[in-house]
Amino acid sequence: MKLSSISRKLLRIASSKRRFLNSLFSLGVVLSAILVVAPLFIILVSVAIKGGRALNLDFFLSLPKAVGESGGGIAHAIVGTLFMVGTGLLFSIPIGVASGVFLATTSNKRLSAIVRTSADCLAGVPSIVTGLFVYALLVVPFKRFSGFAGAVALSIIMLPTITRTTEEVVRMVPHDLFESAIALGAKRWQAVFRVVLPTASRGILAGFIGAASRAMGETAPLMFTAFGSHFLNLNPFEPVSAIPLVIFNYAISPYEDWQQKAWAASLVLTFLVLGGIIVSRRLVYGRFG
C-alpha cells in the first residue's frame, strides 16, 4: 500500500517534469520559426513603406533627371538588368543544360564527380571574385567597362544553378521513359531530347527563372564590369546600368531625392527577385509550393 503510493507520486513528478520540458522545447521551436520568417517580413515591410512613396509609373518609364530636378526614373537600369540577365542566360542555358544532362545520364563516375564538384565550387565562389575575374578577362584588355562583360559575369553566376537543377530534374524523370524510347528504336540523343527533356521541362524552366532572379540581385560582379551609367544605353560594349547598381549609387549619394529613389528601386528589385523565386517554386512543386 505504502510502496504503491510512493511510486505513484514519483510517476506524477516525472510526468510533470516531462510536460514542462515538452512545452519548453515547443516554445523554442516556434520562436526559432518566427525568427526565420521575421527578417524577411521586416525587410519587405520597410522596403515597401520607404520605397512605395517614390514609386509611380514614371519611375519605370523615364530616365534619371539631373540632380535637383524632381521626377525621373530608372528605366535605363531596368533595361540594363533585363539585357544583362537575358544575354547571360544565352550563354549559361546551353552549357548548363548540356552539363546537367551529362551529369544525370553519364556512367562515367570520375568525370561526373569532377564536373559536379566544380559546379558546386563555382556556386560557392564569392560573386565579387567572379566580377574581378571578368574584369581582368574582358574589361582590362579592351580598356572599357561594358554590358557584355556584365552579362558574362552574370552567366558565370547562373551557370552552376542551372547545371545542378537540370541534373536534379532530369534524374527525377523515370528511367523507364528513357528506356521505352530506346526500345522504340530511338537513339540516345533522340530519347534525351524528345522524351527526357520535355518531361523535365517545367523543372528546367524553374531552374532558369530561379538562377535569373538571383543573378538580377547581384551587385558586386557588375561593379567592375557593367559599371553603371546614367543613360539608356543599348550598345552592349558601353557601360550599362542595372537596378542593383542604381541602388548602390543612389543610396550612398548625399541627395535625399536619390536616396528615396534607391528605396523605390529596392522595392522593384525585391519584387522581381521574390516573384521569380515564387514562380520557379510553383513550377516545381505545383500550385502551393
Place this chain on the structure above:
Amino acid sequence: MGGLDSKMVLDENGSWSDRIMKASFTGDLEDHPKLAKGFDVKMRIERLTAGYGKRNAITDISLPIIKNRVTAIIGPSGCGKSTFLRCLNRMHEVLPEAFVSGRVTLDDVDIYGEDIDPTDLRRRVGMVFQKPNPFPTMSIRNNCLAGFLLTSKKVRYPEEVVERTLRKVGLWDEVKDMLDRPGTYLSGGQQQRLCIARALAVEPEVLLMDEPCSALDPIATARIEELIHELCSSVTIVIVTHNMQQAARVSHFTAFLYMGRLIEYGDTPTIFTRPKESLTEEYITGRFG
C-alpha cells in the same frame, strides 16, 4: 561427417548447384522431337551469358523462340528473367557495365553481329515494360506514333496507324474522342494497352513483355491476357511473368529460369503437368520462390 549428413537430410537430390548444372537445357530443338515438328523458330538463343560488371545475371542459356507463339519466362525474383529478355532486343547493353556473350539470332541472323544497328533491331523486336509508362508530354495520338516521331521517320497516313493500332489493343472505342489528351490521362490498364499500341505501331516481328500485368488490377490483367492471345497470330511474343497461372493461361511454351540458368524448357502443358526436373515442380507447386 556430421555436416555432410545434415546436408543429405536437407536435400536428398544433391546440392542446389549440382542440380542446376545437371538440368541445363541444351536448346537444340532436335532434342525435343515433339517441338521440332511443325514450328518455325523465330529467334534462337545459344549459350547466352550476360550480366553487369563482374557478376553474371544469366549463364549459358540456350533456347528457341517459336514463331507466332507465346513463350513465357518464369522463375523467382532475381533469376535473370528480365536480363534475358533485355538481351533479345539489345536493351541490356544500354545499362552501365553490362556485358553479353553467346549468340542470339533473329531469322537466323546474329543480332549481335557487327553490321547490325541496334536501333533498327529494336524496331523489329519491340518491348513493353512492367509499369505503364506513356510519354507524359505526348498526347494519346502522339504516343501511338512515338516510334516514328522519336526517330524522325515519316508516316504516310498517321491517322490510319493510330486507329489501326488502337483497335488492335481494343482501346479505340474508349479513346477515339480524346486523342489529344495526354497519355497519362488514362487509367492504368488503358495506359498499358496504349504502351502496347505504341510498341505495335512500328510493326515489330517480336514483342517482348516484361511483367506487363504486375502493376494492374485483375480485370485489366484479363484484358491484356486476352490481347496477348489475339496478337500472337501476327507477332511472336516473349513474356516474363511472376504469375504462374498467367504463364499457364497465355503461353504455348515455357522456360523456367533459376539462379541465372535455364532449368527446363518445353511446351506449357508439359511443364505445368509433367515437369522433368524436380526444381521446376517445386517452383510450380509453390514450394519455393
